[in-house]
Amino acid sequence: MTTLADLKLDADGYLADPNDWSPEVAELFAQELGIELTDRHWQVINYVRQEWEKNGDMPSLRRITKQSGVPTKELYKLFPKGPAGKIAKLSGLGKPKGCI
Amino acid sequence: MADEDRKLAIICSKGTLDMAYPGLVLANAGLMMGIEVEMFFTFWGMDIIHKEKQKNLKFVPLGNPSTGMPNILAVLPGMSPMATKMMHKGLEKIDMPPVDEFLEMIHDAGGRIWACRMAMDMMNLSEDDLVDEVDGVVGAMEFLEMAEDAQILFI
Numbered sequence: 246m247t248t249l250a251d252l253k254l255d256a257d258g259y260l261a262d263p264n265d266w267s268p269e270v271a272e273l274f275a276q277e278l279g280i281e282l283t284d285r286h287w288q289v290i291n292y293v294r295q296e297w298e299k300n301g302d303m304p305s306l307r308r309i310t311k312q313s314g315v316p317t318k319e320l321y322k323l324f325p326k327g328p329a330g331k332i333a334k335l336s337g338l339g340k341p342k343g344c345i
Numbered sequence: 346m347a348d349e350d351r352k353l354a355i356i357c358s359k360g361t362l363d364m365a366y367p368g369l370v371l372a373n374a375g376l377m378m379g380i381e382v383e384m385f386f387t388f389w390g391m392d393i394i395h396k397e398k399q400k401n402l403k404f405v406p407l408g409n410p411s412t413g414m415p416n417i418l419a420v421l422p423g424m425s426p427m428a429t430k431m432m433h434k435g436l437e438k439i440d441m442p443p444v445d446e447f448l449e450m451i452h453d454a455g456g457r458i459w460a461c462r463m464a465m466d467m468m469n470l471s472e473d474d475l476v477d478e479v480d481g482v483v484g485a486m487e488f489l490e491m492a493e494d495a496q497i498l499f500i
């Protein structure tokens with residue numbers, strides 16, 4: 246079984262290569278973050294993965310709330326205290342750099 | 346994510362379009378990274394949370410050397426609306442939400458929005474004049490109490 250220690254992480258603790266991501270990797274990060282992934286979490290993660298595959302970048306939180314079907318209030322409940330970083334981590338992307 | 350204990354208090358005292366955005370962007374960025382945020386609107390910053398005025402914030406190129414426009418031209422009628430329109434376009438291009446949506450995002454993300462009691466009295470405003478996202482009207486001392494353990498930004 247894979248653990249976080251088997252993964253190659255960057256200096257900030259994010260997945261070094263987004264191509265190494267799998268749902269299992271998301272579950273490992275979720276454990277680290279103390280989040281229990283529900284269908285609504287997956288809706289966000291899958292949307293972010295899909296956008297990353299299309300554009301090579303993480304969509305802004307504003308775009309996520311508009312396109313994934315999960316509104317701002319719920320997003321902050323699903324990924325409390327810093328949704329940007331948590332979503333990026335769970336989706337196998339690096340530390341988010343966008344301003345919105 | 347190491348920012349969970351950080352707190353930011355942002356004082357917005359200016360009501361032009363270009364001075365509205367820095368506070369909104371920083372408040373939202375703070376929330377996105379888990380920082381607790383209090384926003385305090387005072388003086389001309391009240392326009393940002395005023396139901397009617399917030400729809401019509403202006404960018405004024407007169408006396409602003411950064412625009413590159415000579416003042417003798419910037420003073421002409423129509424220059425401010427034109428510059429405002431251009432700024433709106435620029436903001437849209439980088440996916441910046443309009444002011445009303447930005448306040449809603451900040452509010453829904455758990456940021457608190459306060460109106461200055463003194464500015465309300467001075468401008469004869471009632472709470473009905475303000476957008477629904479406003480959490481309440483507070484005095485300067487109350488705000489400073491809330492901001493006791495926060496980093497304070499004055500814009």
